Amino acid sequence: MNPELVLWGVGTSRTIRPHWALHELKLSYTRKPILPRTGETETPEYTALNPRQKVPLLQDHTLVIGESAAIIAYLAKTYPNQAASLIPKDSETYAKWLEWCFFIVTELDSTSLYVMRRHGQIKGLSHIYGDAPGVVAQAAEYFRKQLKHVDAALSDGREYLLGEQFTTADILLTTCLTWAIDYQVAICDSATPYLDRVLNRPAYRDASAANKPG
Ligand SMILES: N[C@@H](CCC(=O)N[C@@H](CS)C(=O)NCC(=O)O)C(=O)O
Structure with missing residues (x-):
């Protein structure tokens, strides 16, 4: 097509x-x-x-x-x-790709960062959805806890989340990491060199x- x-x-x-x-x-x-x-x-x-x-x-x-x-x-x-x-071909890596994509969208984005966006003061929408500092602090802590899984994966020195291939999971992860930085949430150590790599991609x-x- x-x-x-x-x-x-x-x-x-x-x-x-x-x-x-x-x-x-x-x-x-x-x-x-x-x-x-x-x-x-x-x-x-x-x-x-x-x-x-x-x-x-x-x-x-x-x-x-x-x-x-x-x-x-x-x-x-x-x-x-x-x-x-941007998508793995072999079925085992494809399964891991699915897992990472769903994990990032549900745990890092919707449950953590978007909660901070809706109820936070930093670049947030609390004027629409209500100010909830306790909820925002919990969401940031939850994000840091979930990020440990990303840290464990990236700490083995892999180039991208699924290994050598850059996939849409990297697009999702990168946008959550930059979003977290924007909200002054500390990211994990292994994510810093990872971000250097992906943010320098011409695309x-x-x-x-x-x-x-x-
Ligand atoms: N889960 C959706 C979220 C989409 C979403 O919430 N988009 C926001 C901007 S980031 C929006 O369009 N908001 C419009 C509104 O709430 O009126 C996705 O990842 O595409």
């Missing part, structure tokens, strides 16, 4: 994920730089596409797909190229530019 890709959404740790995957896979796409909580996700045009009124969202011909982790997994499966496939730099509003 020839890609005809349109990506909606910029400006957040979630929206950069599909921009990054698209750049890794060297796919050209139309960028729709709408932002959350500006009313842009609530227009009739966008609501018809995504009744959940969230970004990011990808259109590929007639397919419409939301959820950042699902979008990048879809792109990886559908549009691998010789330089990058990441291009995606950061593409993820900027405007």
Whole structure:
């Protein structure tokens, strides 16, 4: 299938994920730089596409797909190229990839960082969802506890989360690590050289530019 890709959404740790995957896979796409909580996700045009009124969202011909982790997994499966496939081929590594992706999205993102975002004061949305300093402190502590599993994996010196291959799990992990740093949550030691490696990927730099509003 020839890609005809349109990506909606910029400006957040979630929206950069599909921009990054698209750049890794060297796919050209139309960028729709709408932002959350500006009313842009609530227009009739966008609501018809995504009744959940969230970004990011990808259109590929007639397919419409939301959820950042699902979008990048879809792109990886559908549009691998010789330089990058972003998804493991053999079934054992594929199973571990699935495990890491779900772990990162549920434990690091939704249960920890997003709770801090909703209820915290640092770049947070407590004016909408309520101020809850105790909950925010617990979420940060929980993030640090869950990060020990990442630390244990990266401490064996592997280049990427699944070994030698850079995958969408690295995109998810990196965006959670930079998000945590932004919230002044200390990350584990092994994540520092890891971040140096992944943040220097040309596709990441291009995606950061593409993820900027405007
Ligand atoms: N689990 C979803 C979360 C999407 C999400 O919450 N997006 C936020 C921006 S990061 C949004 O669109 N918020 C709009 C709103 O709440 O009005 C994903 O990873 O794509």
